[in-house]
Amino acid sequence: MGHFCVQCGAPLVTRIIEGRELEACPNDDFVLWRDPKVAAAVVVEADGGIVLGRRAIEPGRGLWCLPGGFVNHDEDPAVAAVRECWEEVGAEVELIELLGVYHVAKTTASSIVGIAYRGRLSPGSKMAAGPEMLEVAVFRPDAWPEIAFPSHRQVLALYAGAPGRSASRPSPAPAPPPPPRTR
Numbered sequence: 001m002g003h004f005c006v007q008c009g010a011p012l013v014t015r016i017i018e019g020r021e022l023e024a025c026p027n028d029d030f031v032l033w034r035d036p037k038v039a040a041a042v043v044v045e046a047d048g049g050i051v052l053g054r055r056a057i058e059p060g061r062g063l064w065c066l067p068g069g070f071v072n073h074d075e076d077p078a079v080a081a082v083r084e085c086w087e088e089v090g091a092e093v094e095l096i097e098l099l100g101v102y103h104v105a106k107t108t109a110s111s112i113v114g115i116a117y118r119g120r121l122s123p124g125s126k127m128a129a130g131p132e133m134l135e136v137a138v139f140r141p142d143a144w145p146e147i148a149f150p151s152h153r154q155v156l157a158l159y160a161g162a163p164g165r166s167a168s169r170p171s172p173a174p175a176p177p178p179p180p181r182t183r
């Protein structure tokens with residue numbers, strides 16, 4: 001399908017740029033670059049397991065996923081990761097480390113470059129299903145439910161191989177509740 005120049009409105013024409021066929025403006029320097037989208041996902045450790053949400057919307061309605069989503073154009077991926085945890089599973093989360101980067105190939109849309117983090121609930125944080133989730137629950141690593149997205153299964157595999165993770169070890173004694181914040 002044809003597109004139009006965002007600078008002058010002219011119909012774009014096909015040009016070979018850096019060896020690839022791209023749509024470009026015949027009048028000026030506008031090129032319709034086909035860039036990937038950037039997403040972030042978080043493995044949130046809590047109570048000896050990890051936090052998953054059961055999706056209330058398509059795709060994957062009724063199945064479980066990690067908190068995560070697209071990074072806004074002006075947003076640090078780590079900030080997006082924390083924001084998505086708040087929006088989707090109602091949790092205040094502290095990121096611990098980068099787990100890795102994953103790629104979701106698409107045929108009819110831009111592919112996705114995903115950035116996966118390991119995190120944990122901030123002291124005293126609760127969890128609550130956001131508008132896109134039916135429920136939120138903590139699962140042990142040996143008992144994942146059906147995961148909605150292959151990319152999130154990939155992240156869980158990265159997590160299973162991460163040296164720093166704590167969820168596969170025997171659970172330590174529960175930490176005492178944090179002192180109330182005074183400010």
Ligand SMILES: [Zn+2]
Pocket residue numbers: 005006007008009010025026027028029030
């Ligand atoms: Zn133009």
